[in-house]
Amino acid sequence: MAERYDAIVVGSGACGGWAAMALTKAGMKVLLLEAGSPVNPAKDFHHTFLYRMEYRGQSKPGSLRRYSGSERNYRIMLDNLENPYTTAPDTVYNWGRSRALGGRTLHWARASDRMADYEFKAASRDGYGMDWAVSYADMKPYYDRVESFIGVSAAKEGLPQFPDGVFLPPMPLNCAETIFTAACKSLGWSTTPRRLAQLTRMHNNRPPCHYCGNCVNGCDVGAMFNTVAVTLPPALKTGNLEVRTDSVVAQVRMNGENRAQGVTYIERFTMKPVDVDANYVVLAGSTLENTRLLLLSAKGGLANSSGTLGQYMMDQVGGGGVSGILPRLKGGPSRLDDGKSSGITVPNFQNFDKKSENKDFIRGYVINATGGQTEYPQFAASLPGYGSAWKKEVKSRYVAQARVWIAGGEMLARKENFVELDPEVKDHWSIPVLKIHFTHCDNDRKIIADFQQKAEELFRKAGGEVMAGLGRGGPAGFPGAPGSPDVGAQPTAAARGGRGAGGTRALGGSIHEVGTARMSAGPKDGVLTSFCQTHDVGNLYVFGGNAFPSTGDKHPTLTMMALTARGCDHLIEQAKGRKA
Amino acid sequence: MRDYKPAFFAPEDFAALQSFTEILIPTDDAPGAREAHCAHYIDFLLQASGDVPQTQKAWRDAMTALKDSGFHAADAQGRAALVEAMSKPERDRAATHPAYQAYRLIKQQNTFAFYTSRAGMIEALEYKGNSFNASFPACSHPEHYKL
Numbered sequence: 022m023a024e025r026y027d028a029i030v031v032g033s034g035a036c037g038g039w040a041a042m043a044l045t046k047a048g049m050k051v052l053l054l055e056a057g058s059p060v061n062p063a064k065d066f067h068h069t070f071l072y073r074m075e076y077r078g079q080s081k082p083g084s085l086r087r088y089s090g091s092e093r094n095y096r097i098m099l100d101n102l103e104n105p106y107t108t109a110p111d112t113v114y115n116w117g118r119s120r121a122l123g124g125r126t127l128h129w130a131r132a133s134d135r136m137a138d139y140e141f142k143a144a145s146r147d148g149y150g151m152d153w154a155v156s157y158a159d160m161k162p163y164y165d166r167v168e169s170f171i172g173v174s175a176a177k178e179g180l181p182q183f184p185d186g187v188f189l190p191p192m193p194l195n196c197a198e199t200i201f202t203a204a205c206k207s208l209g210w211s212t213t214p215r216r217l218a219q220l221t222r223m224h225n226n227r228p229p230c231h232y233c234g235n236c237v238n239g240c241d242v243g244a245m246f247n248t249v250a251v252t253l254p255p256a257l258k259t260g261n262l263e264v265r266t267d268s269v270v271a272q273v274r275m276n277g278e279n280r281a282q283g284v285t286y287i288e289r290f291t292m293k294p295v296d297v298d299a300n301y302v303v304l305a306g307s308t309l310e311n312t313r314l315l316l317l318s319a320k321g322g323l324a325n326s327s328g329t330l331g332q333y334m335m336d337q338v339g340g341g342g343v344s345g346i347l348p349r350l351k352g353g354p355s356r357l358d359d360g361k362s363s364g365i366t367v368p369n370f371q372n373f374d375k376k377s378e379n380k381d382f383i384r385g386y387v388i389n390a391t392g393g394q395t396e397y398p399q400f401a402a403s404l405p406g407y408g409s410a411w412k413k414e415v416k417s418r419y420v421a422q423a424r425v426w427i428a429g430g431e432m433l434a435r436k437e438n439f440v441e442l443d444p445e446v447k448d449h450w451s452i453p454v455l456k457i458h459f460t461h462c463d464n465d466r467k468i469i470a471d472f473q474q475k476a477e478e479l480f481r482k483a484g485g486e487v488m489a490g491l492g493r494g495g496p497a498g499f500p501g502a503p504g505s506p507d508v509g510a511q512p513t514a515a516a517r518g519g520r521g522a523g524g525t526r527a528l529g530g531s532i533h534e535v536g537t538a539r540m541s542a543g544p545k546d547g548v549l550t551s552f553c554q555t556h557d558v559g560n561l562y563v564f565g566g567n568a569f570p571s572t573g574d575k576h577p578t579l580t581m582m583a584l585t586a587r588g589c590d591h592l593i594e595q596a597k598g599r600k601a
Numbered sequence: 602m603r604d605y606k607p608a609f610f611a612p613e614d615f616a617a618l619q620s621f622t623e624i625l626i627p628t629d630d631a632p633g634a635r636e637a638h639c640a641h642y643i644d645f646l647l648q649a650s651g652d653v654p655q656t657q658k659a660w661r662d663a664m665t666a667l668k669d670s671g672f673h674a675a676d677a678q679g680r681a682a683l684v685e686a687m688s689k690p691e692r693d694r695a696a697t698h699p700a701y702q703a704y705r706l707i708k709q710q711n712t713f714a715f716y717t718s719r720a721g722m723i724e725a726l727e728y729k730g731n732s733f734n735a736s737f738p739a740c741s742h743p744e745h746y747k748l
Contacts, residue, residue: 070719070722070723071717072719075645076649078717081649081652082646082656083651083652193736193737193740194740195738195739198740199740199742199745199746200748202746203745203746203747230737231733231735232734232736232737233731233733234731355727355728355729357730357732357734357737360729360732360737361737394726396722396730397717398716398726401712402708402712405691405692406688407624407625407626407684407688407708408625409627411625412627412629412631412633415716416726419726482748484748
């Protein structure tokens, strides 16, 4: 007979970790299943200089296709050969994934912004799509709870479109960020230090950040929020949690009474299938993996009476950006500019009220900017010349680098963007993989075009000089892979922000995937309730980005966690009711 | 390193590459390609590139182009003049040189090898990150608060 638990949580990322903590603290016996391996942050994540690694932080030439990561972080990234996915012919989608205890919390960029009512009620405002089944008032207590627990360093700004929360002191700005802030001010745009789930002082027994700048390779001390340092320890302390890593969940099993009976997982290395049962099944294995499991668990998809499962897939639009230098900073002393791996945020300033309406497009986006010294001078190989003069110029520009990039460009929800099971391709464990159908619409492209124009305006206002070889804007670049294409000395379209490129080019890095099981007030319009419980199966909850009816312009993780906290409260109430 | 036997390059090509990298990134008041052993690192990367035959071929072609340009046979002065000539298309779009691609390839990989080395990253650029710090250094320049 299968082992039985009060609840099974599938996945150990931001949502799975929180669910495991919330449910075990409520006294439930929980089994947490993770498809990847355990990690030991103190041992696995450390301050490694590029020159201490054989391939200087890259992978062995030619092996990049196997892991989406690098020499530094391959432990927490995913093996692409074991975990394939397919795409429709017109789809460009580079799905960034992790399989490890902690999931993407181990290397996320930590941006933690609250969504506002103009996003939850966007459809009511501009008539496109569907409102969320929750309002800001519903979400606020849960945002408060999540922020208080994980620790978010940020400044209060009093902006209606960028709600304040429970904050630790913000991180100071470096020189380039200070100049960009002044430039924004003169353009009439608000700014704030990027809001980060990264500690600026001791919090819940976790040490503050030590500004090494290695965040996306895994934090060795747990100063940034991740499951293994923050939500897992209190869950384990209850004595109610069992963690099984290297356990690849293949389906949700149903009983005869329209309730989930449990799940079947496959032992990653032995290939042995194992059945486990529970009163509640919680899927929290990342947005698209959750939907894949629902599709795998019943013909036509489990909990799909609405017929919307898999549909309305979104991922915030990216791409574009400006990179170069701020000549004012040239030749200055070397400073620890990239130690917080962060920047400034320019909250969305369009389409959030009548006054800010833009006639060309609906919805909005957030701008980020930073600059200064980086680990590697990405521009150097493209800087014309050689010899001592070139070397001095590299050093002079090294401290003056500057970047403007887009964060959270809203992408519209469209039915024709969907995922389904590929009829032929299977993963390493013979589980059918996802086929992704994903294209952009005119409004998405207008958002990027408007951002590009505003980014260039900001860059000019700050006195910036555009440079080749930096690629598109974004956080500090990683060295070009050995043998990677020569960027050359002439500014390329990509270096100028990729303008004029064809419509099929990927807009963004594809790491903010949401939708595919949207929440709705009634069971006809969506898969999930506002508590992320499936309309059709009372003891099945889905935490992640699945419930999002629209992307909003904020980074999605904090909202996913707040939805998880709210859903767990609901689940716990349900469980108490059934016992009584 | 004196008795180093290159694993990918022919000995004469390796000697030429060493000289080329030192012209691109010379030793001056800061260390250069010589101290960072850039040619050795490039040799290491290329012998590890067996799964990327197009990369290895690009380098063989580059060394042939370099040799055809007369670089191997030239003296120090001649080599400096050759690098000057083959780098011209970087500054002047109308200019061409048969070894320009070779120049770009070596420069790109040499730049990577140098600025990811301890000599390049720490001694030449004085990179401050990847360290333990009690606080983050805020901008302390009143002039940066205005445009």
